[in-house]
Amino acid sequence: MPADRFWAYEVDFNLDGLSEIYAYVADPNCDGVKCGLFLFVLEGDTYREVLGDVPGARLAAPDKVSLGTFKRNGFFDLQLDQRVLGWTGDRYADASTFPATLLDGTAFLAACEKSKSSEQPEEGEAEKIAEACQCQINRLQTIGFSQAELDQYSGSLGENFEYPGGGKDKAWQAVAANGSDVATGCDVAAGKSQWPSSSLSHGDQPQQKLNFDGFLDACPAQDFILTNHKTGSPDRALALCGCLAREIPTYGVSQEGMDLLAQYYRNEISDSDLEAQDADLLASHDKASEACLGAFPAK
Template identity: 65%
Template sequence: MRLFWRPATAFALAFLCASLGTARAQQQPENIPWENSMAIAQKMAIGLLERQTGSKGLPLASFAIDVDLNLDGLPEIFAYRYAPGCDGVNCGNFLFVLEGDSYQEVLGDIPGARLVPQDKIALSPFKRNGFFDIQSDTMTIGWGGKRYVDASTLPASTLDGTAFVAACQKNKLSEQPSQGETEQVSAACQCQFNRFQKVGFTQADLDAYAASLMGEDFDYPIGDKEDAWLALSKSAQDVATGCEVASGKSQWPPAYFDHGDRPQQKLNFGAFLDACPAQDFIMTNHKIGSPDRALALCGCVAREIPTYGPT
């Protein structure tokens, strides 16, 4: 399966490498930063999986990694819980997303998602509602606002793209573009228009965004309509970036977390991740305020400790 951009490659390879088994892993050179990061994710996953499944601990051949699917700086946790003859209920693939004050498991309602092999999971170059689409075997799953769902079930639209494509091309092209540049711009604008339909843009939204590309004569919404316009603009920019990534012209910021580029020692994070979320100064912070958000913050802090120390 094609892996669309380098962070996605890391995302999928982590699944694959972790599922190779302990014996084979011992034959590979140590990558201590990755091992530290995965140890943090596994510790976080143990409690989340226990809450989700009622089963304690992680059986051998289970693993977890952290990934940032909405680029907000806080980790989502992908976990694979091994069980012989897994039925896809309390074992298999799990994805925990920090939604509001708590981690929510977001794969459970998608038929077959628990049992998809890890080497058939990859990130799409496109975002939807702020989260990356995920290719899960032959199914594309997208963020529906509260959880991941089969993207084919999400609203789409049929639009007239004449005004948008013209505005897009004019916005991108210089006065005397080369033939090759014209073709590239045409493809990029068509990609954006196609994606706007897939994510359910309305005709009014598309026409307003097209008008904004023309610049001087567009009256940007203010007051009560400003927030809606900002959300529309962000969604449109995500579409444009996705098309650039898909064409190889750009990259998203990494969807995986930095494992550090300094020498590290392999650490045990269990005691730290038990104690850190319970600290009063963390729990009472107005931006935290819940055990799961505290866990997410402490996971970020733990990831820094092997490189920068505890201070």
């Protein structure tokens, strides 16, 4: 396909540190099937497309597509012009088709406000806390929390809460994860916080917008990446390389360092050559590799 008709970006839609692939195929007579917007999510050994079942989704203008403020089932809502798509747990669907609930939030609001309140509140703090907690109950209803789930989550905000299964119960973990995402989303909406870049253990430097093209071209084809027991397929190798490209700079690696690593991955320079030019580069690379592989999903 001609380069001027196609582009793709790696975007982490669920903040797990591993890339989803957001792509666009241009066609002036687009039928909304084989052209337009595409989103691929890694599942097992391969990337699977997850927008195809949403009528008209491919036809949204790329400049009117953005990530939402809130997450649903672990993935960010996706704003397509005037439409909002939410994650079903398997793919994106029109958010208007999701069932909402009507909950008694009295106990939750009391527990939420108590957990956020200080002993000596500053002027206006109580009102801000009430607004934050009301935002949460509104969103919990939007994502379809049941009354039993809300009551359980409310209890977890207090003291002496006994976590189901010692915290390892899967149903409870889902409730806790969704509740935590709602709380973070409300803080982000209020301008009090930002979503973390991912759940990985990062280096101590901010992620940088570097040119990763050379590295991403070379990395998935490298034998030690492709044959690692946690990868084992070209798609999984690409996902790992996307994670490496984002994480390596958090260990202080510059554009020059990324370009050197691209040469290394193309077998153009040896370990000793690399170390002679940047003594710390391989150590930084190995730390990022450990973080990415540690978060890599099972096949």
